Amino acid sequence: MGLHKLHKQQVVDPSSILSNLHNQSNLTEKLQCLLEFIKQRHCFINRIAVARYDETTDIIKTYTHATEGKNPIPLYQTRLSESKSLTEIMEQRKPRILNNMNPLRSLKSEHSKKVTELGFQSSYTVPMFQGDQFLGFVFFNSSIFNAMKQNVVTDLTVIAHLINVLIVNELSFIKTTKCLTQSVATLANYRDLETGQHLIRVSHFSRIIARNLAKEAGLSDEYVELIFTFAPLHDIGKIAVADAVLCKCGKLTDEEFIMMQSHTTQGREMIEKLQNNLELLSPQSCEILKNIIYSHHEKWDGTGYPDKISGDAIPLEARITSVADVFDALTSKRIYKDPWPVDKAIDYLMEKRGSQFDANCVLKFLENRDEIESIIDKFHETYEPGITI
Structure with missing residues (x-):
């Protein structure tokens, strides 16, 4: 009770938080800024986390967080339909307050167990929407019981709405960039006979790799999701390659191979022009996208292209996409080849x-x-070239 009284009277300048948010380059930094802001008023709030929903798979997955100490559930995902309480929050579009999380210890949910194991005792869960589209949840946690008093919940609700806006803006920018680049990629797919299903699979394969690398490589949930989002755009530069080269079924001549290699450079230049004109992406997101497009044909031993760089000098996101792309190309049917069995591709x-x-x-x-x-x-x-995801 004393903590609530002590911090209720503290005055915080709202303009300072907006200014600080503007100065942060990515969503994770913005969330950290918001946690610091909340703690000026309610020092017992220890964690903010955002989970995003993928309606195509019914998966709810951790996206980004700001936590004092260890992140309790990095790279966690589960089916929304398997969580009765979260499904109710989503369907009713109403937040949930828990001022004693101990009963959650007996549940099967890995999320609940890990959060309580690290000493969190209270939580406030807010669903995020854009119109009628469900986007995910914002979670607030505290290490003390009965932390979510009315005055605290009032403040956190305002912060939750702000986070909702940040998420909507982030997803809108990414969606706009993805739509624009996929429009180009679709034209390339019509010409080089790759399908939209190929792009979807490469996206999911890339996320498997990034997710499994995350712990030892120190990758954030946000980075993993950016890989998932941008991996399908690796070949957008093919739109700039002549039909005679792009659609040739036989072996390319040396001159034609040089022309084909140019799709990496052309693709990066397209993204740079798009970003310079519209500034849709954060600098970090844009760099990840450009690295995937430009470097996914580099090889570990330095014999790839365009720069013949090797080993760790190749951006990780490009190394991840390379494995996903080649595996899917091998196991996919094309007009000029039958799919390889999975064992052979492995x-x-x-x-x-x-x-x-x-x-x-x-x-x-x-x-x-x-x-x-x-x-x-x-x-x-589907064997229908040019289907987008």
């Missing part, structure tokens, strides 16, 4: 790890064979 990745591919990316990918085969089955070929 053997190829294993043979080429340490030369063509980052060996760790390959191994992390293959940790989830069941999920890989599920993705292949769920997003199977």
Whole structure:
């Protein structure tokens, strides 16, 4: 009770938080800024976390957070339909207050167990929407019981709405960039006979690798989701390659191969022009996208293109996308080839790890064979080029 009384009288300048938010380059930094702001008024709030919802898979997954100390649930995901309480929050569009989280310890939910194990005792959960579209949840946690008094909830509700706006803006910017670049990518797909299903699979395969690398590489949830979002755009520069080269079924001549290689440079230039004119993405997001487009044909041993860089000099996001892209190309049907069996494609990745591919990316990918085969089955070929995701 004393904590509530002590901080209720504190005065915080709202303009300072808006100014600080403007100066932060990505969503994670903005969330940290908001936590610091909240703690000026309610010092017992220890964590803010955002989980995003993917309606195509019914998956709710951690997206970004600001936490005092250790993040309790990095890279966590589960089906929304398997959580009765979260489903009710979403359906009723009403927040949930828990001032004693101890009863959650007996639940099967990994999320509840991990949050309570780290000593969080109170929570406030707010659903996020854009119109009628459900986007996910904002979670506030405190390490003391009965933290979510009315005055605290009032303040957190305002912060939750602000986070909702930030998420909507972030997703809108990414969606606009993705739509613009995919419009170009679709034209390229019509010409080089790759399908929209290929792009979806590459996206999901890339997330498997990034997710499994996250703990040892220190990757954030936000980074993993950016990989998922941007990996399908790796070949947008192909729109600038002549039909005679792009659609050729036979072996390319040396001159034609040089022309084909230019799609990496052309693609990066397209994104730079888009960003310079519209400034849709944060600098961090834009850099990840450009790295994927420009460097996904580099090889671990330095024999790739366009710059023949090697090893860790190749951006991680490009190394991840390379494994996902090649695996899907091998296991997909094309007019000029039948799909390879999964076992054969895996053997190829294993043979080429340490030369063509980052060996760790390959191994992390293959940790989830069941999920890989599920993705292949769920997003199977339609044989209709140019379908977008």
